[in-house]
Amino acid sequence: xxxxxxxxxxxxxxxxxxxxLECSQTMGHDKMYWYQQDPGMELHLxxxxxxxxxxxxxxxSSESTVSRIRTEHFPLTLESARPSHTSQYLCASSxxxxxxxxxxxxxxxxxxxxxx
Amino acid sequence: AQSVxxxxxxxxxxxxxxxxxxxxxxxxxxxxxxxYVQHPNKGLQLLLKYTSAATLVKGINGFEAEFKKSETxxxxxxxxxxxxxxxxYFCVVTSYNQGGKLIFGQGTELSVKP
Numbered sequence: 001x002x003x004x005x006x007x008x009x010x011x012x013x014x015x016x017x018x019x020x021l022e023c024s025q026t027m028g029h030d031k032m033y034w035y036q037q038d039p040g041m042e043l044h045l046x047x048x049x050x051x052x053x054x055x056x057x058x059x060x061s062s063e064s065t066v067s068r069i070r071t072e073h074f075p076l077t078l079e080s081a082r083p084s085h086t087s088q089y090l091c092a093s094s095x096x097x098x099x100x101x102x103x104x105x106x107x108x109x110x111x112x113x114x115x116x
Numbered sequence: 117a118q119s120v121x122x123x124x125x126x127x128x129x130x131x132x133x134x135x136x137x138x139x140x141x142x143x144x145x146x147x148x149x150x151x152y153v154q155h156p157n158k159g160l161q162l163l164l165k166y167t168s169a170a171t172l173v174k175g176i177n178g179f180e181a182e183f184k185k186s187e188t189x190x191x192x193x194x195x196x197x198x199x200x201x202x203x204x205y206f207c208v209v210t211s212y213n214q215g216g217k218l219i220f221g222q223g224t225e226l227s228v229k230p
Binding site for chain 2: 006031033040041042043045048050058090092094096097102103104105106107108109110112
């Protein structure tokens with residue numbers, strides 16, 4: 001079944017640790033996205049990719065980095081986690097509709113990160 | 117430029133009564149509009165989308181939304197609320213020239229009382 005997966009679902013980690021949040025999709029989509037969402041707030045785009053070896057920063061500045069070596073995989077890395085990074089991180093993927101060129105994004109379940 | 121405003125941060129209804137979640141948008145181009153739902157500690161699930169076809173869009177779980185260009189609105193409705201509808205709802209706008217990027221509203225929390 002085509003889907004989008006994120007691991008881990010929950011992560012509690014100490015300050016200064018390096019972490020990688022995993023995101024994989026089996027839908028064959030070229031475009032992938034990372035969003036950051038604080039409790040009760042809207043989503044903010046922090047990274048996106050239009051395909052392999054393509055990565056761009058989003059609208060919200062983030063200290064995280066991403067890579068896109070394979071179409072299905074879009075991991076997000078924090079080199080040194082801080083309490084200010086505590087948030088929920090949502091991954092999504094999309095492809096353009098052939099009729100009108102717009103995209104529908106499909107979301108993973110999210111990773112809730114807590115940095116102590 | 118594009119923007120979306122959800123007019124209510126919180127809506128509370130009784131089970132079995134109608135639901136109305138309001139959304140107004142602004143777009144320099146022909147918009148595509150979406151409603152997503154997010155249950156606690158979950159990702160976002162697509163409820164429905166409008167992409168310049170029929171102005172009344174039917175989605176999953178009995179929800180529907182009507183695109184009104186003259187009012188720049190895309191309100192979400194459901195005739196009869198169910199307890200399982202309690203969640204956060206996001207109105208989203210994009211257009212063909214946004215490269216797939218979405219503009220999210222602030223969200224409306226729907227509570228359903230027994």
